[in-house]
Amino acid sequence: MIKINNLHAEIDGKKILNGINLEVKAGEVHAIMGPNGSGKSTLASVLAGREDYEVTEGSVDFDGEDLLDMDPEERAREGVFLAFQYPVEIPGVSNINFLKAALEEVHEHKGIAPLTAKEFLAKVREKSALVELDNKLANRSVNEGFSGGEKKRNEIFQMAMLEPKLSILDETDSGLDIDALRIVANGVNKLKSDKNATIVVTHYQRLLDYIVPDYVHVLYNGRIVKTGNKDLALELEEKGYDWIKEEVEA
Amino acid sequence: MSLKKKATIGLKKKLKHRIMADIREFTSNFISGDNNLDIRKDGIAALSSLAFPTRKTEAWKYTRVNKIVNAELTQSSKLDEASTIGQIQNLDCYEIYMINGRISGDISKLISQNGVTLESIAQSKVTNALPSNDNVFTLINQAYFTDGIALKVAKNVQLDKPIHVIHLGKGESITNQIRHRVELEQGGQAQVIYSYLSDDNSMQFNNVVFEGLVAENASLTIVKIQDENENTSHIAKDRVDQKADSRFSINTVTVGGKLVRNDLEIDVNGKNCETVLNGAFVSDNDQHIDNHSIVDHKISDCYSNELYKGVMAGKSTGVFNGKVFVRQDAQRINAFQSNGNILLSDNASIYTKPELEIYADDVKCSHGTTTGQLDDEAVFYLRARGLSEKSAKRLLVGAFVKETIENIELDSLREHLEDILDRKFNSLND
Numbered sequence: 075m076i077k078i079n080n081l082h083a084e085i086d087g088k089k090i091l092n093g094i095n096l097e098v099k100a101g102e103v104h105a106i107m108g109p110n111g112s113g114k115s116t117l118a119s120v121l122a123g124r125e126d127y128e129v130t131e132g133s134v135d136f137d138g139e140d141l142l143d144m145d146p147e148e149r150a151r152e153g154v155f156l157a158f159q160y161p162v163e164i165p166g167v168s169n170i171n172f173l174k175a176a177l178e179e180v181h182e183h184k185g186i187a188p189l190t191a192k193e194f195l196a197k198v199r200e201k202s203a204l205v206e207l208d209n210k211l212a213n214r215s216v217n218e219g220f221s222g223g224e225k226k227r228n229e230i231f232q233m234a235m236l237e238p239k240l241s242i243l244d245e246t247d248s249g250l251d252i253d254a255l256r257i258v259a260n261g262v263n264k265l266k267s268d269k270n271a272t273i274v275v276t277h278y279q280r281l282l283d284y285i286v287p288d289y290v291h292v293l294y295n296g297r298i299v300k301t302g303n304k305d306l307a308l309e310l311e312e313k314g315y316d317w318i319k320e321e322v323e324a
Numbered sequence: 325m326s327l328k329k330k331a332t333i334g335l336k337k338k339l340k341h342r343i344m345a346d347i348r349e350f351t352s353n354f355i356s357g358d359n360n361l362d363i364r365k366d367g368i369a370a371l372s373s374l375a376f377p378t379r380k381t382e383a384w385k386y387t388r389v390n391k392i393v394n395a396e397l398t399q400s401s402k403l404d405e406a407s408t409i410g411q412i413q414n415l416d417c418y419e420i421y422m423i424n425g426r427i428s429g430d431i432s433k434l435i436s437q438n439g440v441t442l443e444s445i446a447q448s449k450v451t452n453a454l455p456s457n458d459n460v461f462t463l464i465n466q467a468y469f470t471d472g473i474a475l476k477v478a479k480n481v482q483l484d485k486p487i488h489v490i491h492l493g494k495g496e497s498i499t500n501q502i503r504h505r506v507e508l509e510q511g512g513q514a515q516v517i518y519s520y521l522s523d524d525n526s527m528q529f530n531n532v533v534f535e536g537l538v539a540e541n542a543s544l545t546i547v548k549i550q551d552e553n554e555n556t557s558h559i560a561k562d563r564v565d566q567k568a569d570s571r572f573s574i575n576t577v578t579v580g581g582k583l584v585r586n587d588l589e590i591d592v593n594g595k596n597c598e599t600v601l602n603g604a605f606v607s608d609n610d611q612h613i614d615n616h617s618i619v620d621h622k623i624s625d626c627y628s629n630e631l632y633k634g635v636m637a638g639k640s641t642g643v644f645n646g647k648v649f650v651r652q653d654a655q656r657i658n659a660f661q662s663n664g665n666i667l668l669s670d671n672a673s674i675y676t677k678p679e680l681e682i683y684a685d686d687v688k689c690s691h692g693t694t695t696g697q698l699d700d701e702a703v704f705y706l707r708a709r710g711l712s713e714k715s716a717k718r719l720l721v722g723a724f725v726k727e728t729i730e731n732i733e734l735d736s737l738r739e740h741l742e743d744i745l746d747r748k749f750n751s752l753n754d
């Protein structure tokens with residue numbers, strides 16, 4: 075589904091990604107772990123199309139298309155979804171109206187007929203139940219006055235509404251208590267199918283108890299330095315990242 | 325007024341004379357000042373010692389009227405029939421059309437409700453009801469007004485439906501000198517919507533005076549929509565006098581016009597009054613939109629709240645100057661004032677100055693202004709969900725400005741204003 079080849083990226087002249095290679099196939103869950111500052115969030119941002127970053131080398135193939143050539147909205151319409159580490163509060167813009175507009179543009183892009191008002195509301199009900207998001211929150215301004223847990227649940231709610239091919243969860247577990255974590259993970263798991271894929275970016279292993287990855291990659295200094303299965307995450311949890319650093323620098 | 329006089333004015337004459345002659349010259353083709361109402365005479369007399377404001381006139385520092393006053397304008401004498409432009413969907417209201425400053429049809433029988441009087445102001449015995457810091461344009465209106473609506477609501481009568489006055493301009497180089505008045509007796513209640521529109525693309529000048537007299541415990545709600553073409557200019561003075569326990573609110577939505585200047589003057593002359601001034605202005609290209617306001621708290625225990633939000637695109641300019649006076653004996657006043665602006669282009673500008681002058685010591689007042697650009701992070705967030713950059717910006721700008729119309733209770737009216745704003749956002753070039 076997505077093939078990242080020798081990806082280099084920098085911000086304000088500072089090199090963050092130094093040659094990432096990664097392939098994710100449909101139906102797979104990949105976890106990207108690593109110490110702070112290793113480039114995890116940068117990778118997520120570059121894939122979503124955040125314009126602050128400059129890609130200096132490499133390519134990203136998304137279902138046969140050049141992902142790096144697309145605007146953020148094109149990537150979203152083609153099926154890339156980024157669950158933000160820090161979801162933005164947008165006063166005055168209702169969650170529902172914005173999602174309705176987003177869905178309409180996605181459907182138009184794909185040449186699918188837009189949902190009727192009734193279908194849309196039915197979908198909102200169904201998907202908000204999935205992450206136990208109060209209907210009232212769905213109607214409020216985007217993320218405004220939401221608790222940390224509500225914001226993250228809102229991200230997964232939006233993901234459920236947009237039904238992406240590739241979901242990138244950027245530190246979705248950070249700042250969540252265990253109940254919220256379970257709800258968020260549960261939502262992600264229910265949305266999983268053999269047609270979509272998930273990249274879970276996280277600092278902590280805890281989330282991976284709930285969203286079980288097929289592969290775990292360790293990012294360090296902007297490169298994937300180790301790849302394993304879910305046991306690697308457990309090892310990292312137990313031993314920290316220092317041994318990885320030592321291994322790389324040795 | 326005579327052309328002979330005009331010809332004798334040479335460039336070597338003293339500046340004062342030259343500017344005086346400008347007002348005469350400007351009004352020389354006006355035709356409606358010929359009946360003998362006292363206020364017309366007073367207006368003409370007062371004008372003789374005045375000049376058009378220049379950049380040295382503090383209140384007009386950022387708003388040059390040259391382009392208006394150098395144009396050769398006439399008033400329309402002919403009466404056009406009604407139209408259907410500008411109607412508000414699903415709003416049950418009394419509709420009145422004014423075309424080129426003249427009322428279309430007979431309005432005297434439009435409202436049959438007891439205690440409500442509606443008439444043509446040109447045919448009523450109008451007096452200059454409210455004193456004000458008259459400027460030249462207010463006096464020109466006083467001397468030469470064509471027509472307008474005079475509404476009177478008797479004691480404890482609540483007007484059963486809003487009145488919607490739709491002003492249409494059509495034809496080149498016409499000035500519409502429009503004068504409206506609403507008088508509410510004690511406990512009276514009314515809502516009036518004024519829409520100013522263009523029926524073609526010609527250059528016109530609307531010069532409007534509104535007087536509102538709000539007696540004890542009365543409640544007046546005004547909505548003003550300025551949606552003319554971008555060749556037409558609009559200068560307006562809204563003067564309101566509030567007595568004790570009364571409520572006055574005005575929403576001004578300005579999206580059209582070449583040069584627009586609104587002067588709101590609210591005298592709060594009684595205890596326990598509520599005053600709400602809200603404004604939304606969105607400009608593009610070379611538009612210039614200037615909102616000035618004065619809320620004068622003369623008596624204690626009142627509340628006023630002013631919220632103006634502007635979005636400037638292209639090479640357009642916004643001006644906000646809001647002044648709140650709290651006089652010496654006006655204790656326990658709660659007065660709030662806020663102006664927020666978004667500049668969408670590098671060439672757009674805003675001059676903003678919220679002012680408080682407080683002479684009482686037991687008050688709660690605040691004022692503030694912010695000017696910024698759209699939040700890039702929010703734009704990215706919306707784009708990351710599939711919205712185009714344009715839709716994302718439109719949504720954010722809309723949310724920003726629409727806060728100023730949230731207070732409008734009638735859904736159909738609020739939706740009408742939202743539509744007007746959305747149409748404007750869709751047309752912005754950025």
